[in-house]
Amino acid sequence: xxxxxxxxxxxxxxxxxxARDTVSIKxxxxxxxxxxxxxxxxxxxxxxALGVALPSRPKMSGSDGARSALWLGPDxxxxxxxxxxxxxxxxxxxxxxxxxxxxxxxxxGIIVSGRGxxxxxxxxxxxxxxxxxxxxxxxxxxxxxxxxxxxxxxAEDEFRIECWRSFADYADSLLRVxxxxxxxx
Amino acid sequence: MLLIRCPYCEEDRPxxxxxxxxxxxxxxxxxxxxxxxxxFERFLFIRQNPKGxxxxxxxxxxxxxxxFNAARDTITDKFVTTYKAGEPKPTxxxxxx
Ligand SMILES: [Zn+2]
Numbered sequence: 285x286x287x288x289x290x291x292x293x294x295x296x297x298x299x300x301x302x303a304r305d306t307v308s309i310k311x312x313x314x315x316x317x318x319x320x321x322x323x324x325x326x327x328x329x330x331x332x333a334l335g336v337a338l339p340s341r342p343k344m345s346g347s348d349g350a351r352s353a354l355w356l357g358p359d360x361x362x363x364x365x366x367x368x369x370x371x372x373x374x375x376x377x378x379x380x381x382x383x384x385x386x387x388x389x390x391x392x393g394i395i396v397s398g399r400g401x402x403x404x405x406x407x408x409x410x411x412x413x414x415x416x417x418x419x420x421x422x423x424x425x426x427x428x429x430x431x432x433x434x435x436x437x438x439a440e441d442e443f444r445i446e447c448w449r450s451f452a453d454y455a456d457s458l459l460r461v462x463x464x465x466x467x468x469x
Numbered sequence: 470m471l472l473i474r475c476p477y478c479e480e481d482r483p484x485x486x487x488x489x490x491x492x493x494x495x496x497x498x499x500x501x502x503x504x505x506x507x508x509f510e511r512f513l514f515i516r517q518n519p520k521g522x523x524x525x526x527x528x529x530x531x532x533x534x535x536x537f538n539a540a541r542d543t544i545t546d547k548f549v550t551t552y553k554a555g556e557p558k559p560t561x562x563x564x565x566x
Pocket of ligand 1: 475476477478479529532533534535
């Protein structure tokens with residue numbers, strides 16, 4: 285005899301509860317951000333002005349205190365300052381050719397942490413997030429579902445996702461649904 | 470999922486991060502105003518589109534965002550090689566000059 289098809293009951297707040305078991309998804313504190321472009325000849329001068337060495341290798345990040353530079357491309361970085369210290373005044377004094385745009389309010393940061401963090405992000409991100417391919421400190425512009433993000437591994441089981449402000453609800457919802465699946469598997 | 474090697478990121482990355490950007494090694498003419506309509510049509514629209522190895526521009530749009538070139542086999546969809554923009558066209562078996 286055919287089995288009746290049942291439906292799985294999901295309590296209204298199950299997403300939020302499930303997320304607590306293996307992964308935590310929370311908004312990052314506000315921070316300052318600069319979209320930076322600089323040719324190789326300018327990297328030293330710009331690094332000095334920022335007080336953090338701009339990494340020159342793919343997927344590398346570098347930090348000094350609360351300030352971090354994330355490699356996005358051969359002449360492109362996303363620079364974050366999590367202490368709220370302005371970066372543009374110092375950069376404005378650099379004679380070496382470069383472009384720096386304050387995008388602090390364009391992005392939203394989301395912190396995904398816990399032992400299920402990589403699995404949750406991999407629900408929407410096609411990159412290999414194993415520790416050998418995406419080591420602690422690695423960063424990359426990539427995709428999360430249908431939006432572009434910058435992903436940064438700040439600890440073995442902790443990631444920071446930077447997405448555009450208008451995509452933040454989408455990113456948060458996608459991660460929460462993924463967290464439900466990861467914690468129930 | 471198809472993996473494509475980005476010559477700037479120096480690793481294989483998922484195809485979702487990339488976008489195709491047309492035939493590679495097209496040289497933009499310097500004397501456009503002196504060209505006939507037929508010559509301009511040849512530059513702007515006419516492409517080789519061979520069966521087999523093609524040379525294409527690709528962009529790692531959701532990665533390092535750089536344009537690069539790739540040789541791809543249109544029969545197998547295999548990427549034969551990828552190389553940075555500005556580097557010479559490699560000599561490959563089965564590819565037209
Ligand atoms: Zn790349």
